[in-house]
Amino acid sequence: MDFTPHTPEDVREMLAELGLEELRELFADLPEALLEPELSLPEPASEQEILAHLRELAAKNSPADRAFLGGGPRPHFVPSLVPALAQRGEFLTAYTPYQPEVSQGVLQAVFEYQTMIAELTGLDVSNASLYDGAAALAEGVLLALRQTRRMGVVVSQGVHPEYRQVLATYLHAVGAELRTVDLEGGLTPPAAFAGDVGAVVLQSPNFLGAIENPAPWVEAAHASGALVVYVADPLSLALLKPPGEWGADIAVGDGQSLGNPMNFGGPHFGYIAVREKLMRQLPGRLVSQTHDVDGRRGYVLALAAREQHIRRAKAKSNITTNAQLTALMGAMHLAALGPRGLAELAAATVARSHELAGRLTAIFGVELATPEPFFAEFAVRLPLPAKRVRSALAARGWHAATPVPAEYGENLALFAATERHSEADLAGLATALEEVLS
């Protein structure tokens, strides 16, 4: 099965048009020694057989749709209309909207997405999306360094460790210096920034789930001429004061909580939003409203002079393909929820996670390790290594207790709950944890 429509007659006729007899002649310009390597791959099979094989593989996984695992992705309910609309072939099988006259569907949907992200973050401008939260952080920091023409970066330890690892990879490449400020009591302590610091980064709610007070960092950063990059779960912004209101210059994050299943870590989408003065420094695609020759409103890709296909070695970033469809799924979810639905979803998540924290910390030997207030995730200190607890819980059918890297302390585990969990789920997990620890 190779999805090619060519009949033997077609192939003969088309080859004849080229004055050729055999397909092999189409590759006559390749060095003979390289030609036709034997590839060792499984035999081809029909869709029915392959899907049966995939179902067997899927059966080796235990679904985490009611997982209590912290660390970023969470099982939120995705309304049925989201995949149904996103799977429409026009959205699914288009590419970057270079031809705006036949791409108004994607372009307008991106324009609406940009508007919603700007609203959520309290900032002026969002781009069309980036790969994921970690890449969005790295791009946000590079943006701040370009703008300030400085090479120093200070990051709070409260930023997701995987995001910090990605940031370190990107910064090493351009020779920028990354310094980390350790958490104190689960929160980012106040800091002063040297004159070479172009970007300071904090995350709220932070990796341990705690809601930070960003004000001291914002003030200190701006006093020294640095820009503030603020990492936020967009769902938290339904209720919490947005980065723009705190005075942050750049907001970034991962959009999984909006309209996307966890997908074993991806794809989700990364978002980035900035103040207006930084607009021309943004990486990636931007969609602008404009009008056509008849005066009708329409949308186009804008400010392409920032991008790799025009600016080449001097581009703001090398990004081309981003995460358009998953970002549109986020927009579809937001459109379907509206402001009240979104607030209710966030409130249910907060209520469930706090209820879970209450139940778990009532178990002997389990202590809350995240300072209050927290949002959807929290860390607890366990009497046993978290990996062992996660595995023992998994054996009882519960996915919970994400092991926290040792840099944050010993035997810490991250838990989370969402609107998707019932009372019975919470009680069931608490009972299982009690058994595991007894």
Next chain:
Amino acid sequence: MNRDFPTLFERSRAGRRGVRPPRPPEADLAALLGADNLRGAPPRLPELDELAVVRHYTNLSRRQVGVDTNFYPLGSCTMKYNPRAGEAAAALFAELHPYQDPDTAQGALQIIYELQEYLAEITGMDAVTLQPAAGAHGELTGMLLIRAYHESRGEGEQRRVVLVPDSAHGSNPATASMAGYQVREVPSGPDGEVDLEALRAALGPEVAAIMLTNPNTLGLFERKILELIDAAHEQGVQLYYDGANLNAIMGWARPGDMGFDVVHLNLHKTFSTPHGGGGPGSGPVGAKAHLAPFLPVPTVRLEGDRYVLDYDRPQTIGRMRSFYGNFGVMVRAYVYIRMLGASGLKRASAMAVLNANYLRKKLAAVGYRIPYDRLCKHEFVAQPPEGLKALDVAKALLDYGYHPPTVYFPLIVKEALMIEPTETESKETLDEYVEAMAEIARRGLEDPEWIAHTPYTTPVRRLDEVAANRKPVLRWRPEEET
């Protein structure tokens, strides 16, 4: 009446509700979250009923062209059919959490492991990472592998330059910059291939790598590839293969056998996962053994009968992405490779090359100029007949129901139309396309006014991009704020 298509925000009515989450338990949010932390006003999201949302996006989709609706020969983008089997398969793995106990995700890890193996086999490389989220992300990963390799040999300081042909994808020089390198352009020769003598002259102890795509962006196979790679390797220069054009040679030749040290692939091009209007994609990177120690963490390894996440790579460049990459895209590519097998992949490339050459011949016969008129691979570059602009031909094609080719790229050809038909298009589709192209050329030359104002039948007509760049409007605002 010709009204603008409303935005979600203009359709909004205060108090209207769509999807409702389960009734939340009673909670005092100010107490739980801290009164000072709460936002003053809710974000101004649209308020719509569910049908309004469905109708909005359904009607937006009707203002959008995709492979599912129209022939879409966008050069270098491999807009082939995306089998729906991939969508069905990916849905089976949607509810997995990246931090669940790996023993409870063995099926998912097996897919990652086997896909690493398949891609290594198809490209002739020794090790593969699936972490990069798109082609350009893979390019950056690959260039950082090369940089780490030179650093490990104490040549990091000395090798500061990356050579890129003038026909390269724009992402190549942009990537080299992001990887901390200076970019030096190498000219193409009159045959459209890299000028071997100019390249030899550009090689030196300061050069870290050459980034090449083969076939190149003119759709031409670099015939001197073996000499070129030998010349580079003799000087300790690493060879980077941009896999955007791998659809031309699957099963016919392998970048690894040509001598490339590192290669990135675009699963959303070659391996038929949907482009999604611009992602999500996936950009796996394959490396030869000497670069494998530097691959990003984690990779997936088979230990006895268990698949494990391997973080133990002391020389790694670090992490490129959170978690394990775009797993959902990997599942789709896995399905595609398993359905086609080695024979199917080989036939897919053969038909892609057959279609491109057939179209090249037919378009030449109706007046289009082919600046490098020889056997091409999966794509070729044409120019409109003298007197017509590539942009106008592209816009006219919209009225004939075709997505235009890539235009004005590669930069070394004036008025370039870069055409990649892919293997999933039939001879009839190509013949009809040629007829349309012929008519556009004839009519355009006869009636310059007509072609200058195309398209006439699309949801909107030519848009004012100058205004959008001069004074961008990047978000909707209520009227009182604009």
